[in-house]
Amino acid sequence: VCTVGVQPVAQSILSLVMLLQVVKISQRMDASGTLPALKDLVYLAVYFSIFNFLITNSFSICAAVYEIVNGIIKQIGSPQSMSYVIDLANVTFSIGDIVGVFLFAIIGSLVSLLVLMLSYVMVYLRYIQLYIYAAFSPIPISLMGFEETKQFGINFFKNFVAVCLSGGVMAFGLYIFPYLVASIFQSSNLASGSGAATTLMIESIAGAGTGWVGSSSFTFLKLIAMVICLGFLMLKSGSIAKDVLGG
Numbered sequence: 001v002c003t004v005g006v007q008p009v010a011q012s013i014l015s016l017v018m019l020l021q022v023v024k025i026s027q028r029m030d031a032s033g034t035l036p037a038l039k040d041l042v043y044l045a046v047y048f049s050i051f052n053f054l055i056t057n058s059f060s061i062c063a064a065v066y067e068i069v070n071g072i073i074k075q076i077g078s079p080q081s082m083s084y085v086i087d088l089a090n091v092t093f094s095i096g097d098i099v100g101v102f103l104f105a106i107i108g109s110l111v112s113l114l115v116l117m118l119s120y121v122m123v124y125l126r127y128i129q130l131y132i133y134a135a136f137s138p139i140p141i142s143l144m145g146f147e148e149t150k151q152f153g154i155n156f157f158k159n160f161v162a163v164c165l166s167g168g169v170m171a172f173g174l175y176i177f178p179y180l181v182a183s184i185f186q187s188s189n190l191a192s193g194s195g196a197a198t199t200l201m202i203e204s205i206a207g208a209g210t211g212w213v214g215s216s217s218f219t220f221l222k223l224i225a226m227v228i229c230l231g232f233l234m235l236k237s238g239s240i241a242k243d244v245l246g247g
Contacts, residue, residue, distance in 0.1 A: 184219060
């Protein structure tokens with residue numbers, strides 16, 4: 001698409017821009033009655049050579065920009081995995097406890113499944129956006145040399161970098177999510193230890209004569225809210241990236 005369909009259109013636009021520049025030079029020549037300066041002609045030749053090169057290699061330029069931003073994103077690291085060892089020793093569950101745990105488990109699973117699907121959608125949508133931007137990049141590049149349309153080309157590259165950077169926003173959200181979940185358990189005194197050695201103290205959540213009341217239920221509400229926040233972060237990753245770039 002880029003090579004066969006878009007690049008010829010961009011080169012036609014570049015030719016039109018060149019023609020307009022020649023018209024401007026001829027108008028100045030008619031007004032002053034002198035021949036155009038040599039520097040004006042050299043400027044046109046250099047201008048055409050540079051922008052024709054950029055149009056021809058526009059897809060490779062976009063790929064290079066993506067690799068630079070992707071190299072920065074890789075510094076964030078891979079999402080960490082945290083597991084909890086559930087200790088059921090000496091725990092007595094009442095009917096209310098069982099119903100409460102069951103309801104929160106169902107709700108939490110459904111919310112998590114929706115957020116997981118949303119995450120996949122946003123990741124694939126970013127892939128599609130990157131290829132569309134790269135495929136049509138010759139046109140905004142051809143417009144960058146024309147004073148009246150230069151801002152269009154600048155905005156295009158800002159938006160393209162924002163799409164690349166949105167992957168960093170997603171990666172950052174996935175990276176910190178397990179630590180935020182761990183902090184909720186630990187702040188509620190429902191977990192001990194850290195990392196893979198963490199013990200989730202079910203006796204403090206249900207049973208042991210306390211029932212499904214108090215801070216225990218609020219803790220699981222916080223967990224569901226945290227999963228929803230992750231979903232909104234994935235959904236708004238593009239907007240956040242644009243804000244970071246001042247878009």
